[in-house]
Amino acid sequence: MDIEVKIKPELDPGFVPAALWNRAYQKRADASGQAEAVALALVRPDGTCSVFHTRILPPSAGHEAETLRYLERILKFLLWQRGGCTVLVAGCDPMANQLAAIYAAGGQRAFDYAFFGEKTYLQPLEIKSCPFEEIPAANETAMALGRHLDGCRIGFDLGGSDRKCAAVIDGEVVFTEEVEWNPYFESDPTYHIEGINDSLQRAASYLPRVDAIGGSSAGVYVNNEVRVASLFRGVSPADFERKVRRIFFDLKERWGNIPFEVVNDGEVTALAGSMSMNENAVLGLAMGTSEAVGYVTPEGNITPMLNELAFAPVDYREDAPADEWSGDVGCGVQYFSQQAVARLAEGAGFGFPDGMPFPEQLVKVQAAMADGDARAAAIYSTIGTYLGYTIAHYADFYEIRKLLLLGRVMSGEGGAIIINKANEVLAAEFPELGGQIEITTPSEKDKRHGQAVAAASLPLIGEES
Known part of the structure; x- marks a missing residue:
């Protein structure tokens, strides 16, 4: 395809933005008559x-x-x-x-x-x-899930490197904690269930009672049932069926069958942003261990869509970086996560030891950025360029008014570089979107508590629950 990329990623000039490739194809189709x-x-x-x-x-x-x-x-x-x-x-x-x-x-x-x-x-x-x-008529559903702040609630969020938990009374956080864990390659499902329950018990100790529990976790969940989740990739298929698929039902039973809701972490990210900004049509994108995405509709609802954009293509070149889990190339996880930072670090001139975990590499890059290291700035500039073009791609599939960015990759001075570069790309290549979509990050309070409050707000307390 004949594509002109006006702003090339500093460390990855071969990047072929999906948005430009698709537009070039559509232009060729239209020109054919x-x-x-x-x-x-x-x-x-x-x-x-x-x-x-x-x-x-x-x-x-x-x-x-x-x-x-x-x-x-x-x-x-x-x-x-x-x-x-x-x-x-x-x-x-x-x-x-x-x-x-x-x-x-x-x-x-x-x-x-x-x-x-x-x-x-x-x-x-x-x-x-x-x-x-x-072809059947489109038949989508949306759930008015969340935004319930009454009572004594626990909210939790399960990530690849830590699990967060908070105690909330009538919408006010009275306790929050972050505990490191390493669930990805843990084969014993007891490690997962007892780890989650330990966080719940710690939060419950700060409440007079527990009326409801809400959680977010990376993966695909259908009516609280675990269908697919990278957090449990180390568990054998047999143990997954016996111990993991209904892990949250077992936890609900331990807690007296109180209202208990769990959804994808990306959905809670978007919900948290929507609640804090009092705005809908929010796409939340967290750059952490992976890329987590969630969406709140213009009507303020969560949908049953997967929004697992870590595995959705954003780069159309044939030799794009491959995802180590799915094996496909050019997918979002390699562009908007700790993996992206580690992938770009070598090209930027960082010489990290083989086998250094991605979170540790990110910490080193962040420290270098704080010291004004141009190599680190180049990494963030590259990710920001990726993001600008990918926002235009996402806008072909979502109505977006606010793009909420968070996650460890967005922490520190590098996060500002990412946003500035993305806005530069939008202004140069997609000016109609630059005026329509506002890129924002959560406040310090929302960074600390927003996800937990949104997760805690998922269940409905009372007879209607």
Whole structure:
């Protein structure tokens, strides 16, 4: 594709922004005068459905490779943003068959096939062509979850390097604590459940009683049930089924079956921002161990969409950095996380020892930034450039008024560089979005307590619960 990147990432000039690539493809399709309509419907077992409409070059144009790449990358994004286990494709039967082969047990996207099939929706992922008249109407649901501040509540957040917990009385935080842990490769599920319960007990000691517990955690959760979560990647499949899948039901029982709600950490991030800013259409993006994303709709609700954009593509070059879990290239986790900092550090001139954990590398880069080290500034400038182009990509799939940035990568002076560079990209490449989307970070109070308060506000207390 003929793409001009006006502002190249300082340490990664080969970056091919998804937003520019898709716009170039659409421009070529329109210029052909023969663009063909395509619809992708993602259907979930509960009957809800998301539909995405686009247009492609006609097969006669001789650009089948570009068209397949365009549709495959769009489908990949939609799967990780919206979720679904049945994909109906109208308008391009041959491409539908190729997509089905790619997203198959032995295909290039075998990881995604397993994730969206039996792991998340408990049935095989299926991609098939159909006539336009068989594309179902969009049927999305939204949940007015959260914003309940009455009573004595506990809020917790489970991350890859720490677990946070807070005690809240009528919306006021009376206790908060952060405990380091290392859940990723721990094979004993007892480590996880007892660790979480320990944090709950510590918070409960600061309350006269516990009326409700709300939590956020990285991963996919359906009605409090763990479907897929990297926090438990070290647990065997058998132990996952026996001990992890219903871990929060077991904890609820330990706590007397009081109201207990757990959702994806990205959703709580967005909810916390929406609550603190009194604003909706908020996309929350946390750059920490991974990239966590959540969304609050213009109506102020949370949706059942996955919003797992760590695995959604943002860079379309063929040799983009690969994600170590899914194996795919160019996905968000390698651009907006501690992994991104570690990946860029070598090119910036930092000589960290082999095997140094990513959080420790981030601490070293942050210290260098505080000392005015130009190498560290280059890392943050590069991430900010990634972000500016990726905001435009995300805006093709979300209505965004506020972009809330947080996470350890955003801490310190480097966070300001990231925001300034992202705004520079928006002004230069996407001026219509620069005036529409405000990039912001939480206040110091919200950084300390916002996530915990939002998580604690999830359950509804009383008869309606």
